[in-house]
Amino acid sequence: MNEFFTDGITNKLLGCYVGGVMQDVVLVRIYGNKTELFVDRENEVKSFRTLHAHRCAPRLYCTFNNGLCYEFLQGQALEPEHIRSLPTSRLIARQLAKYHAIHAHNGWVPQSDLWLTMGKYFALVPKFFQDPEMNMRLNSEVPSRRRLREEMVWMQQSLSVLGSPVVLCHNDLLCKNIIYNQQGENVKFIDYEYAGYNYQAYDIGNHFNEFAGLNEVDYSHYPERSLQLQWLRSYLEAYKEHKGQGSEVTETEVEVLYVQVNRFSLASHFFWGLWALIQAEFSTIDFDFLGYAVLRFSQYFKMKPEVGALHFPE
Known part of the structure; x- marks a missing residue:
């Protein structure tokens, strides 16, 4: 039996099992169109294996050219209202801490990939769209390339000096990537496409941004x-x-940590804004990526003065 599970906006996800009962399900993920341009697939597999070794991820069975196959985690994918509730948010906080405490091998001091990846994304952002209506929206609603470049320089200069440690991050902790197991009263994170070494505060700020949801985005829930x-x-x-x-x-x-996280939440808006512009060009998934990019950049510019006014304790 096969069943499509996908709620995602990057890939297709298929559950395979024998008989009519969903026991011993194997998940097969088929990568989205041209996602290899902005997702490092080798790095994803490496993160998957490291996290499994530390009992933070399911078992990876195999990889193939355009996807991978892994163990199904029993439980419920969360909704925005769940991650906003106190008992669940505490479980998530503690599980993320477990991720971040996984030490780099052989005393290697990890560096963040954030600025490099953002630069790569910026280079992939389309300068125009074939579709005239999308092109008009790109020119009227999205900040200019020059403005985006200036903001990237400003972020790198002002965020990389905040003293946030570089740790192994999930980097995409939206509610659908958090599986709650009622029996064990625990949460596990899935989907390691964007996992890698990054600033601790980025991973948390990114998660806080996800309190707003994905399909009906509402930043009053931050x-x-x-x-x-x-x-x-x-x-x-x-x-x-x-x-x-x-x-x-x-x-x-x-x-x-509060100051670091809220400042780094800016980088998360910017990152997913760039990502959405690339997806608007290449993705075959039915989702308004351009509208999503506009939302993320608008929120970036709205939050910038607010978080800039926060001060570290004396």
Whole structure:
């Protein structure tokens, strides 16, 4: 039996099983059109295997030219209202801390790929669309290439000096990539296409942006300060435990992470804005990628002065 699972806007996902009951399901993911331009498939497989070795990912059975095949995790893919609820958000915070505490091999000090990847994405952004209506929207609603380039330079200069550690990140922690298992009362993350070494604060800021949802995007759901502080405290307690640094977390540590995360949430808007412009050109999936890019860039410019006004504790 086959069943399409996909809610994704990058790939097609197919569940295969024998008989009429969904036992021992194997998932087959078929990569979206031209996604190899902006997804490093070798890196995805490497991340998959590393995460499985640390019991953070399902088993990868095999890879083929345009996809891969892996173990199905029993559980429920979450909706935006779930990730916004306190008990679940605490589970997510602690699981993400476990990811981030996976140490790089042989004392290697990892560097973030963020700026390099963003530069690659920027180079892939279409200068025009064949479709006249899309082209008009590109010219009237999306910031100019010059403006985008200026913002990328500004971000690299101002965010890379915030002192956020570089850790193994998921980089795409939207609700559909979080599987909640009721029996075990735990969450697991799936889909490691964008996983890699990146700033800790980026991964968290990216997740907070996903509180807004994907199909009916509403940024009024971005977590308010009090919820963020609870989330960040749970995260830091688990992160320090995994790193063998005790679990005492100070107010100052939480406040510092709060500033870093909210500033890095800008980079997440920008990254997915560029990504959506590329997808608008190549994807065969029925989704308004251009509209999504406009939303992400608008939110970037709206948030920039707000997060710029945040200060580190004295």
